[in-house]
Amino acid sequence: MSGNTFGKLFCVTTFGESHGPALGCIVDGCPPGLEISAEEIQLELDRRKPGTSRYTTQRREADEVKILSGVFEGKTTGTPIGLLIENTDQRSKDYANIAEQIRPAHADYTYWAKYGLRDYRGGGRSSARETAMRVAAGAIAKKWLKQQLGIEVRGYLSQLGPIKVEKLDWSQVSENPFFCPDADKVPEMEEYMQALIKEGDSIGARISVHASGVPAGLGEPIFDRLDADLAHALMSINAVKGVEIGAGFASVEQKGTEHRDEITVEGFQSNNAGGVLGGISSGQELIAHIALKPTSSLRIPGRSLDINGNPIEVVTTGRHDPCVGIRATPIAEAMMALVLMDHVLRQRGQNGDVAFGLRIPAGDAG
Numbered sequence: 001m002s003g004n005t006f007g008k009l010f011c012v013t014t015f016g017e018s019h020g021p022a023l024g025c026i027v028d029g030c031p032p033g034l035e036i037s038a039e040e041i042q043l044e045l046d047r048r049k050p051g052t053s054r055y056t057t058q059r060r061e062a063d064e065v066k067i068l069s070g071v072f073e074g075k076t077t078g079t080p081i082g083l084l085i086e087n088t089d090q091r092s093k094d095y096a097n098i099a100e101q102i103r104p105a106h107a108d109y110t111y112w113a114k115y116g117l118r119d120y121r122g123g124g125r126s127s128a129r130e131t132a133m134r135v136a137a138g139a140i141a142k143k144w145l146k147q148q149l150g151i152e153v154r155g156y157l158s159q160l161g162p163i164k165v166e167k168l169d170w171s172q173v174s175e176n177p178f179f180c181p182d183a184d185k186v187p188e189m190e191e192y193m194q195a196l197i198k199e200g201d202s203i204g205a206r207i208s209v210h211a212s213g214v215p216a217g218l219g220e221p222i223f224d225r226l227d228a229d230l231a232h233a234l235m236s237i238n239a240v241k242g243v244e245i246g247a248g249f250a251s252v253e254q255k256g257t258e259h260r261d262e263i264t265v266e267g268f269q270s271n272n273a274g275g276v277l278g279g280i281s282s283g284q285e286l287i288a289h290i291a292l293k294p295t296s297s298l299r300i301p302g303r304s305l306d307i308n309g310n311p312i313e314v315v316t317t318g319r320h321d322p323c324v325g326i327r328a329t330p331i332a333e334a335m336m337a338l339v340l341m342d343h344v345l346r347q348r349g350q351n352g353d354v355a356f357g358l359r360i361p362a363g364d365a366g
């Protein structure tokens with residue numbers, strides 16, 4: 001298997017390269033009867049697409065999605081859903097000069113080592129352009145989760161380089177190109193990015209994703225723990241170098257009395273667990289964070305080798321995101337939604353829709 005499919009009962013396979021004619025995916029396992037339209041999927045794709053602000057890659061793609069199969073008279077039929085997006089603004093000639101060069105920190109070297117050839121036009125298959133299809137599939141999962149269980153998956157930019165976001169106002173997230181939930185931080189981010197773009201350098205970022213309305217009991221106890229599947233899904237996004245669930249690495253400095261989420265009749269009093277205990281959802285908000293590395297394609301010269309091992313100085317042309325994290329929020333949301341839908345279907349398959357045992361309120365902590 002070539003590792004292009006994600007999920008067990010709800011599976012997504014993607015195909016396509018950044019500069020090929022099109023990108024596509026097959027979404028398999030979606031139950032019949034879900035009302036879904038290309039327009040609804042488009043709304044999610046428009047949140048991710050390139051070229052929408054001066055702080056992202058200037059490649060202009062409409063990312064217009066076509067539904068090829070699996071939907072009849074506006075409803076899913078239960079058969080594979082085929083989705084397609086045509087590439088329209090490739091400008092592959094911009095990459096001719098790096099066809100035989102290895103960009104440090106991109107996938108050029110490892111694709112060459114594994115396959116002995118690579119599509120150098122843009123990042124080829126390794127370009128995050130592929131994530132458009134994950135967002136399209138995620139739109140289906142989001143709609144189904146909301147309709148079936150009232151689950152809502154939302155994300156935001158929680159840090160851009162040195163700028164940390166402390167305030168979480170969900171109404172602000174869609175009001176700025178950064179997905180920043182604190183309006184007061186936006187001017188600082190703009191100023192930071194303008195200086196960075198002038199320099200020609202790039203920067204890392206942190207994205208946080210929450211799912212509300214997740215019932216207790218989703219997940220598996222051992223290998224396919226909900227948190228393990230979530231970490232897998234989020235780590236599979238290009239440029240992700242770290243995943244945290246709940247308190248994550250801050251747990252290292254916590255004492256047990258601080259970390260344990262105490263329970264009263266009102267519910268959980270905190271959410272350090274991030275909504276998962278023993279690999280199974282606790283009914284609290286499911287919370288994850290990801291660290292994205294700075295973009296590797298830079299116009300500032302850097303030392304490297306060509307594919308024959310000769311020392312070179314790489315200068316990358318083409319159109320690139322100065323901070324890939326700025327566009328990663330819808331992708332992280334999509335991956336969380338895909339995991340949740342898969343686990344809801346698995347729970348129903350094994351246990352029916354029955355809620356067993358005590359239900360503890362999520363509490364104010366989420």
Ligand SMILES: Cc1cc2nc3c(=O)[nH]c(=O)nc-3n(C[C@H](O)[C@H](O)[C@H](O)COP(=O)(O)O)c2cc1C
Binds near residue numbers: 107123296297321328
């Ligand atoms: C939304 C998004 C946009 C990206 N844009 C670029 C880009 O414009 N240029 C680039 O070199 N890398 C970009 N990347 C990162 C590369 O896709 C990634 O570094 C590459 O696939 C190598 O994989 P790795 O970083 O996960 O090891 C982007 C990643 C994401 C998630």
Ligand SMILES: C=C(O[C@@H]1CC(C(=O)O)=C[C@@H](OP(=O)(O)O)[C@H]1O)C(=O)O
Binds near residue numbers: 050090123130238320
């Ligand atoms: C086109 C998109 O972003 C691209 C992600 C990307 C990369 O290396 O990941 C590199 C750039 O494109 P190319 O593949 O042409 O080098 C970005 O513009 C997109 O997200 O739709």
